[in-house]
Amino acid sequence: xxxxxxxxxxxxxxGIEALIQLLAKVPGLGPRxxxxxxxxxxxxxxxxxxPLARAxxxxxxxxxxxSVCNNIDTVDPCTICAGTKRDRSQICVVEDxxxxxxxxxxxxxxxxxxxxxxxxxxxxxxxxxxxxxGGLVERAASEEVKEVILAxxxxxxxxxxxxxxxxxxxxxNVIISGLAHGVPVGGELDYLDEGTLSAALKARKPV
Amino acid sequence: xxxxxxxxxxxxxxGIEALIQLLAKVPGLGPRxxxxxxxxxxxxxxxxxxPLARAxxxxxxxxxxxSVCNNIDTVDPCTICAGTKRDRSQICVVEDxxxxxxxxxxxxxxxxxxxxxxxxxxxxxxxxxxxxxGGLVERAASEEVKEVILAxxxxxxxxxxxxxxxxxxxxxNVIISGLAHGVPVGGELDYLDEGTLSAALKARKPV
Numbered sequence: 001x002x003x004x005x006x007x008x009x010x011x012x013x014x015g016i017e018a019l020i021q022l023l024a025k026v027p028g029l030g031p032r033x034x035x036x037x038x039x040x041x042x043x044x045x046x047x048x049x050x051p052l053a054r055a056x057x058x059x060x061x062x063x064x065x066x067s068v069c070n071n072i073d074t075v076d077p078c079t080i081c082a083g084t085k086r087d088r089s090q091i092c093v094v095e096d097x098x099x100x101x102x103x104x105x106x107x108x109x110x111x112x113x114x115x116x117x118x119x120x121x122x123x124x125x126x127x128x129x130x131x132x133x134g135g136l137v138e139r140a141a142s143e144e145v146k147e148v149i150l151a152x153x154x155x156x157x158x159x160x161x162x163x164x165x166x167x168x169x170x171x172x173n174v175i176i177s178g179l180a181h182g183v184p185v186g187g188e189l190d191y192l193d194e195g196t197l198s199a200a201l202k203a204r205k206p207v
Numbered sequence: 208x209x210x211x212x213x214x215x216x217x218x219x220x221x222g223i224e225a226l227i228q229l230l231a232k233v234p235g236l237g238p239r240x241x242x243x244x245x246x247x248x249x250x251x252x253x254x255x256x257x258p259l260a261r262a263x264x265x266x267x268x269x270x271x272x273x274s275v276c277n278n279i280d281t282v283d284p285c286t287i288c289a290g291t292k293r294d295r296s297q298i299c300v301v302e303d304x305x306x307x308x309x310x311x312x313x314x315x316x317x318x319x320x321x322x323x324x325x326x327x328x329x330x331x332x333x334x335x336x337x338x339x340x341g342g343l344v345e346r347a348a349s350e351e352v353k354e355v356i357l358a359x360x361x362x363x364x365x366x367x368x369x370x371x372x373x374x375x376x377x378x379x380n381v382i383i384s385g386l387a388h389g390v391p392v393g394g395e396l397d398y399l400d401e402g403t404l405s406a407a408l409k410a411r412k413p414v
């Protein structure tokens with residue numbers, strides 16, 4: 001960041017300096033692209049900069065965590081938990097809100113969610129008490145719920161977490177399922193790692 | 208953007224939806240990274256989201272164009288034009304504010320600037336009257352100014368513009384110079400285009 005500081009001191013950007021340094025903290029932007037973004041926005045003050053300032057302010061003021069599933073929304077319970085058209089018999093367990101958003105883009109899934117807020121990780125010192133598992137066990141005990149779909153990431157930590165949750169849910173009267181592993185749709189075998197290919201082979205189906 | 212709309216309708220993101228769509232317009236971010244950025248900021252409301260909202264608001268309210276050189280700043284004339292330690296005998300002519308910022312990062316240049324606001328371009332229908340050349344001619348007429356450095360980009364349009372400006376300044380009592388072309392410092396010959404290499408050869412110097 002030496003370059004950035006030097007730059008700021010030299011130019012004396014005032015308000016723009018603070019803006020660039022904050023923009024550089026947004027994932028996807030670095031010090032260089034933050035400058036470009038700031039300049040772009042300064043040239044589009046009414047169409048982009050002011051609406052963005054407003055949207056950030058509104059989101060910061062109004063967005064809250066859903067007390068049922070840990071999703072974020074402007075209402076609590078969130079739109080999904082409160083939705084009348086959702087299938088209340090299925091709960092899809094995801095690590096993070098970003099994963100929930102990814103699942104929502106899947107046409108077809110109409111169930112509910114449960115956001116863990118991370119995975120078990122010995123390395124990062126994240127234990128069961130740091131994850132939102134208790135709430136899930138409670139929810140799974142409800143008559144309504146028939147299936148819990150474990151959609152944690154296919155990483156070591158994700159799969160460890162899935163096993164742990166399956167264990168915690170063994171007394172609940174629910175089907176516990178996981179996402180299938182296999183060849184990505186449109187994927188080429190040549191570019192696939194061995195683990196995926198071997199999983200896809202094991203899970204092969206009659207055509 | 209079909210995907211984005213579908214996604215928003217399904218999730219009912221409310222305020223977050225508007226935020227994501229605005230973030231996606233920031234250069235360096237697309238629809239996908241805008242979601243990631245929004246999520247990242249929602250998790251860092253006090254350390255990032257609120258300060259960024261404030262910084263955007265302040266920049267939008269306070270940043271203005273310098274009436275002397277067309278730079279942007281919170282004051283007019285800008286900090287550079289008003290600077291007491293700047294060398295007022297040199298004016299560096301650049302296409303855009305981003306180029307001014309790039310030049311400012313160069314240790315050593317302490318002169319003033321003049322931002323054209325673009326280049327002549329027959330294709331885009333940009334003529335001399337669209338650029339801020341008149342102001343430059345006026346400034347160059349001042350006793351104080353000894354040298355005008357043409358630092359437009361090394362593109363066809365940039366060089367055409369430089370030639371045009373040199374022509375407009377021929378009656379002013381100033382030295383007109385341009386940036387040197389050559390091998391970038393740290394650059395490898397093998398990766399250089401022929402034009403640059405040929406320019407570097409022509410401009411060769413005794414070691």
